[in-house]
Amino acid sequence: LxxxxxxxxxxxxxxxxxxxxxxxxxxxTDFDTVAARGERPLLREAYSWGGAGRDPFRPLNTIERSGPELPDLTLVSVIYQRNDPSRSIAIFRDVGSSRRYTVSPGDRLGGKLVVAAISTGSATLRMNDFGTVREQTYTIRQPMDVTP
Incomplete structure (x- = not known):
């Protein structure tokens, strides 16, 4: 009753x-549709760091991928400027994701790769992986002249 x-x-x-x-x-009465469906509302606490330095709530090592890797890239095209080599352009394609990167000397690809130099038909990338520096030069493959 x-x-x-x-x-x-x-x-x-x-x-x-x-x-x-x-x-x-x-x-x-107030009708709670979330309770009627048998669900519980999602409550989250958000933290942010306004101080100087590193955010203490972020992990020290991140698993996320920071851009393309050297073996995944192929050189598609080079536009070389003889008068001003710093204005030269190289176009790379990531084999895994089919993403295209248009770069100039000094540009970064992701977090580890830097375009070191661009010359006629080739481009050199420098990778700095935790202090280990490695350079790789990519060249455009010329189509082979096939005669029957």
Whole structure:
């Protein structure tokens, strides 16, 4: 029984007898659709670091990939400027993702690769992997002249 029905029964005098014709009282309720579906709301706490230096909530080593690797790249095209080699352009394609990179000398590819030099038909990339420096020169493959 609701509290209103119990109050009406007590006002009638005899608690064992059901009250005669009472009007139902509608109580306003908030309908929670998340609770009705049986779900719990997702509550998260967000932290941010406003101080100087490293954020203490970020991991020291990240697993995410920081760009292309040397074996995954192929040199597609080179536009070499003889008058100003710093304005030369090389186009690389990542074999795994088919992503295209248009770079000039000094540009970065991801976090570890830097374009060291671009010359006629070739481009040199320098990789700095935790202090180990490695250079690799890519050349454009000339189509072989096939005569039947």
């Amino acid at each position: 609701t509290p209103e029905q119990e109050a009406a029964r007590a006002a009638a005098g005899d608690p064992s007898q059901p009250p005669a014709e009472t009007t139902p009282v509608m109580m306003p």
